[in-house]
Amino acid sequence: MAAALELKHKAGQDSIWAAIRKLGEFTRKDVIFELSKEFGDAVDPDTVKSYIQRLTRGGFVAPTGRRKSGGHQLYLYKLINDCGNTAPRLKADGSRSLLGAVTESLWRTMKILGGFNIRELQAAATTETVQPSYEMTREYCQQLCNAGYLRRPKRGRYRLVPSRYTGPKPPVVTKTEGVYDANDREIVYVKPVEVSV
Numbered sequence: 001m002a003a004a005l006e007l008k009h010k011a012g013q014d015s016i017w018a019a020i021r022k023l024g025e026f027t028r029k030d031v032i033f034e035l036s037k038e039f040g041d042a043v044d045p046d047t048v049k050s051y052i053q054r055l056t057r058g059g060f061v062a063p064t065g066r067r068k069s070g071g072h073q074l075y076l077y078k079l080i081n082d083c084g085n086t087a088p089r090l091k092a093d094g095s096r097s098l099l100g101a102v103t104e105s106l107w108r109t110m111k112i113l114g115g116f117n118i119r120e121l122q123a124a125a126t127t128e129t130v131q132p133s134y135e136m137t138r139e140y141c142q143q144l145c146n147a148g149y150l151r152r153p154k155r156g157r158y159r160l161v162p163s164r165y166t167g168p169k170p171p172v173v174t175k176t177e178g179v180y181d182a183n184d185r186e187i188v189y190v191k192p193v194e195v196s197v
Helices: 013-023 028-039 045-057 098-113 118-125 134-146
Strands: 061-069 072-079 158-160 179-181 186-189
Touching (some): 013 028, 013 045, 013 072, 045 061, 098 118, 098 158, 134 179
Antiparallel strands (some): 061 072, 179 186
16 A cells, blocks of 8 residues: 655745735734735744744844734834845844855856866855855755756766756755755655655
8 A cells, every 4th residue: 555745835934035025014923824825724833933033133124013913912023124035044043044055055056067076066166155065065966966956977977957957046955855946946856765564
């Protein structure tokens, strides 16, 4: 008997940021309602709360007061630093997360180089603010091979598959070693799991 695994696409930082940009001034409840139009019940209020807190600490949104709603006082926020379509990747304290910057640099460099080995990619993707490690570069390339973004024409060499370049946002390797395409907004690879029945 075969079992099917259903993957549910949840609202993440990119979607939350897009909703905040659309609303301009908002409460958490407003953002959740906006996201529910696309994601239904796949909106985690704690994820929305956490991201708004990070945006506040990072200086992207600011509390402007409160709004009464159904007997409750809701905090009202305003977008004060709109940095464009790309959602800010922030740590809990509001400072920039370099993990997103590393994968962005690797992805952009893959497009420029076309063909490369791990050391070439690592060196070319290194900037003053971004220094990908050899191990992280190797692991990211392996995951993109698994998902079909990269091919290995010869041992030790990688090549970006042109038709798999879906846009400027880098594919995201998930905690479960799957790959999510942020441009197409879909899961493109799930690590196979062995199940004993």
